[in-house]
Amino acid sequence: MRLAELSECSGVPVASIKFYLREGLLAPGAPVTARQAEYGEDHVRRLRLIRAMLKVGGMSVTQARDVLAVADDPASDRHERLGIAAAMLPPHVAEPTEGNPAALARWRAVHDELRTLLVDELGWRLHDAAPALNTLTRAVIALRDLGYRCTLEYLRRYATALHPIADKEYLVIEEFAVPDEAIEATVAYTVLYEPIILALRRLAHEDVSARRYRTARLRSESVT
Amino acid sequence: MRLAELSECSGVPVASIKFYLREGLLAPGAPVTARQAEYGEDHVRRLRLIRAMLKVGGMSVTQARDVLAVADDPASDRHERLGIAAAMLPPHVAEPTEGNPAALARWRAVHDELRTLLVDELGWRLHDAAPALNTLTRAVIALRDLGYRCTLEYLRRYATALHPIADKEYLVIEEFAVPDEAIEATVAYTVLYEPIILALRRLAHEDVSARRYRTARLRSESVT
Numbered sequence: 001m002r003l004a005e006l007s008e009c010s011g012v013p014v015a016s017i018k019f020y021l022r023e024g025l026l027a028p029g030a031p032v033t034a035r036q037a038e039y040g041e042d043h044v045r046r047l048r049l050i051r052a053m054l055k056v057g058g059m060s061v062t063q064a065r066d067v068l069a070v071a072d073d074p075a076s077d078r079h080e081r082l083g084i085a086a087a088m089l090p091p092h093v094a095e096p097t098e099g100n101p102a103a104l105a106r107w108r109a110v111h112d113e114l115r116t117l118l119v120d121e122l123g124w125r126l127h128d129a130a131p132a133l134n135t136l137t138r139a140v141i142a143l144r145d146l147g148y149r150c151t152l153e154y155l156r157r158y159a160t161a162l163h164p165i166a167d168k169e170y171l172v173i174e175e176f177a178v179p180d181e182a183i184e185a186t187v188a189y190t191v192l193y194e195p196i197i198l199a200l201r202r203l204a205h206e207d208v209s210a211r212r213y214r215t216a217r218l219r220s221e222s223v224t
Numbered sequence: 225m226r227l228a229e230l231s232e233c234s235g236v237p238v239a240s241i242k243f244y245l246r247e248g249l250l251a252p253g254a255p256v257t258a259r260q261a262e263y264g265e266d267h268v269r270r271l272r273l274i275r276a277m278l279k280v281g282g283m284s285v286t287q288a289r290d291v292l293a294v295a296d297d298p299a300s301d302r303h304e305r306l307g308i309a310a311a312m313l314p315p316h317v318a319e320p321t322e323g324n325p326a327a328l329a330r331w332r333a334v335h336d337e338l339r340t341l342l343v344d345e346l347g348w349r350l351h352d353a354a355p356a357l358n359t360l361t362r363a364v365i366a367l368r369d370l371g372y373r374c375t376l377e378y379l380r381r382y383a384t385a386l387h388p389i390a391d392k393e394y395l396v397i398e399e400f401a402v403p404d405e406a407i408e409a410t411v412a413y414t415v416l417y418e419p420i421i422l423a424l425r426r427l428a429h430e431d432v433s434a435r436r437y438r439t440a441r442l443r444s445e446s447v448t
Binding site: 011044048051052055118124125126127130132133135136138139140142143145146147148149150154155157158159161162163164165166167168169170172185186188189190192193194195196197198199200201202203204205206207208209210211212 | 235272276342348349350354356357363364366367370371372373374379381382383385387388389391392394396409410412413414416418419420421422424425428431433434436
């Protein structure tokens with residue numbers, strides 16, 4: 001298909017497609033004449049992923065290009081490519097600098113505590129530099145700094161409840177047979193399902209609260 | 225305790241405490257002299273919640289004040305207060321305006337579809353205007369617009385997996401005996417545990433990927 005058709009088919013404006021081509025996010029089409037190129041289903045799929053990363057994932061063009069470079073690199077094995085692509089998704093949290101030894105020592109203590117729980121106790125196979133472990137460390141420190149409890153027992157409960165969900169999510173990703181598509185799907189589903197999970201958790205809270213504090217009538221009855 | 229002590233005890237700078245007092249987020253202390261007031265444990269707890277809402281929850285001062293006004297209102301029952309406080313937490317998503325009839329019709333169709341799944345099929349007790357249902361509607365439409373599948377079957381799977389987690393979270397909140405503290409705890413845990421849940425999900429993905437695509441060796445062994 002030509003550029004105009006690619007735009008129609010993907011729902012992405014022509015100007016945006018040209019921008020992604022210039023920025024190297026989208027591979028050029030097969031040249032037909034000096035001014036025209038032919039695009040295929042690969043381009044439609046890739047445009048979908050680019051839009052997901054930029055519009056929903058809140059990634060920068062540079063971050064998106066880096067993730068795509070990994071997804072396109074045939075040198076590493078599938079887990080490695082999935083892992084590296086996932087690792088590049090924001091947020092990026094770095095450990096405190098050496099300039100603040102107290103903060104750094106505390107960071108490392110919490111980081112070790114979380115690693116021991118997940119890797120040694122629960123047997124999760126995590127990269128030594130797993131980026132989400134940094135995000136987790138920061139969140140746990142923030143919670144405790146505010147004086148709220150965040151014990152290993154709570155975290156164990158969350159971890160064991162979330163693992164079966166993550167496992168089932170891979171069933172969806174595995175429906176995509178081609179390895180390249182699986183990597184695209186991993187990136188897309190990781191980012192795109194986050195707001196869905198948070199919204200469903202809040203709705204579940206509402207139900208639990210209604211059941212615990214309102215035995216007599218449904219909340220909706222009092223509103224309508 | 226005096227202002228300086230309150231600052232030390234809560235870890236919040238004196239200037240910030242004065243700002244929260246001026247903005248009506250924090251109740252004044254009991255007057256001791258014309259220029260001095262006495263603060264108690266209630267103030268320490270309230271400061272913790274204010275910091276959680278502003279620093280971690282990303283709420284504005286106005287939003288935080290509105291949530292606190294509901295938490296402090298003795299007129300409504302406990303579920304109502306918990307529900308209203310939770311409803312005021314960001315993000316706030318509104319349905320499309322009447323000016324775009326096609327978008328509005330689609331929005332309402334997806335909204336009804338989700339409501340039928342959660343309320344009629346799963347029996348969740350939700351407010352007619354449950355705000356997280358709007359967030360969920362927007363996320364599902366975004367996913368489908370990008371061409372990714374988001375079937376009711378997937379959503380049912382997430383909903384049934386997340387409900388027991390939400391239920392256990394209430395055990396933590398119920399440890400706070402005083403109703404006012406329970407409302408504070410609901411707001412705080414709703415906001416503060418979101419990054420923890422997302423980080424643990426990503427780590428669980430890494431483990432699942434390692435198990436599926438690397439049977440022979442651990443990823444960490446290849447890195448160290």
